[in-house]
Amino acid sequence: MSQARLASCVPLPLENKVLVNVIEKAKDWALMHGVGMRDRKHFNKDVIQIAPFVLLPSPFPRTEFMKAVELQPVLNELMHKVAHDDQFLEQTLQNALQVDEFTKNLYDIWVKVRNEGITQSLCLGLFRSDYLMQRDGNKIKQVEFNTIASSFGAITSNLPAMFRYILRSMGYGDIIKNMPENRALSGLCAGIIEAYDLFGVPDSLVLFVVEEVSYNICDQRFHEFHITEARPDIMVIRKTLCEIYEETELNDKKQLLLEGKPVAVVYYRSGYEPAQYPSSREWDARLRVERSSAIKCPSIHYQLAGTKKVQQALAIPGALEKFMGAGASSGRVRDIFTGLYSLDFDEAGERALEMAIADAERFVLKPQREGGGNNLYGEDVREALLRMRHSRERAAYILMERILPPLVSGYVVRPGAPVPPPLTDLVSELGIFGVIIGTKDKIYSNRQVGHMLRTKLADANEGGVAAGLGALDSPYLLDM
Ligand SMILES: Nc1ncnc2c1ncn2[C@@H]1O[C@H](COP(=O)(O)OP(=O)(O)OP(=O)(O)O)[C@@H](O)[C@H]1O
Ligand SMILES: [Mg+2]
CATH class of the missing domain: 3.30.1490.50 (Glutathione synthase lid domain)
Structure with missing residues (x-):
């Protein structure tokens, strides 16, 4: 049966007094656990403000959640294979390359390093597959597949604990069992650490490629904190592409040297949009990294495999079968596609x-x-x-x-917004994180590691949290 609205986890609306009180508690919890961001309008490195979040976890059907979780390793492997199929990428992207300079620049680097001979055949993918539910039948449909800078795994790992605190403080401790634990942060970091160990050079570095100004600093830093806590021997360094241009070099073994030490893993949290390459220096830096022996997260062909054009090409009849065979898996993947x-x-x-x-x-x-x-x-x-x-x-x-998702009711808590906020119609988008490490011929690791939910006003087109539109959330699983 189709259902246009999902039941909220507790009866709404909340009484004003309860609402004001619980929002104050929730904001303090958020601030003290890094559910935060830097202020875009009044940027100040000394200040972190709350990231937008929903006050209560939004409902999500358990079966659809589990479907997305179970599909993640299948999708990881699919994208890994797509990225390693030179001919498919070339065919799929050829028309777009003639008119899209950014994709062309990425593509040219890929061709160049391929022609020179690939120095590092191992790839690290920290992916996120995004879904909206189709309101008619409440089945998940894939919005897109992110292969670079998939964000919010870190902050959202904290959210189940925040919602447990909120629900308990409202007297709803009995229902917290319906919120799945989220270990995205440790899972993503384990991927970076595993790649580091495969690189196998003592005293090498992990390099985070970051923007000039990082508003989403909590999400990024948590990765750094987690890695250095888990592995005190690993040094994490943050650099912009421009700094990489100025401060790194390749030695005769094609090692990328920074501060005299080889870089083992390069983790991009920037480099996915044209504005992040304001001059040829940034492109030169990208090329240098790509040429090096460092394990890239992502390698440039993973980034190309994450283009919308590839997503569309995979929906053409026969494409999934080419990569996955004609078995049940390709049917399961086809099921989550919408018209492309x-x-x-x-x-x-x-x-x-x-x-x-x-x-x-x-x-x-x-x-x-x-x-x-x-x-x-x-x-x-x-x-x-x-x-x-x-x-x-x-x-x-x-x-x-x-995709027209079912509505959920809820309160969005935003920095600086009047309290209490109105009860509004919202829609949620689920993201599932995946980690894959491998070469063209051998996959070393492939797993699902966690999730995120971001929720936006029902009438907003997009829900980017960093862009100020969406709010962080965590699923409350419904048995429907
Ligand atoms: N087919 C669709 N139907 C409904 N909404 C959509 C659809 N595709 C995208 N959106 C909305 O637009 C947002 C951005 O789309 P998409 O994820 O494709 O772009 P993006 O620039 O890659 O975003 P991101 O920064 O999340 O990677 C989605 O999060 C979703 O809210
Ligand atoms: Mg994207």
């Missing part, structure tokens, strides 16, 4: 274009970008397609069916 269409200049592309112009509300138009805020919705889809109809530019986009 190419806008190339061919018959299928024309059909998709006409379909979206006629009924724009049904679609999302996506360029080959990461980081949120790049997609078009509704009337903007029609306008953009009419404008690009005869231009090669359209090949840089894919068209995706819009």
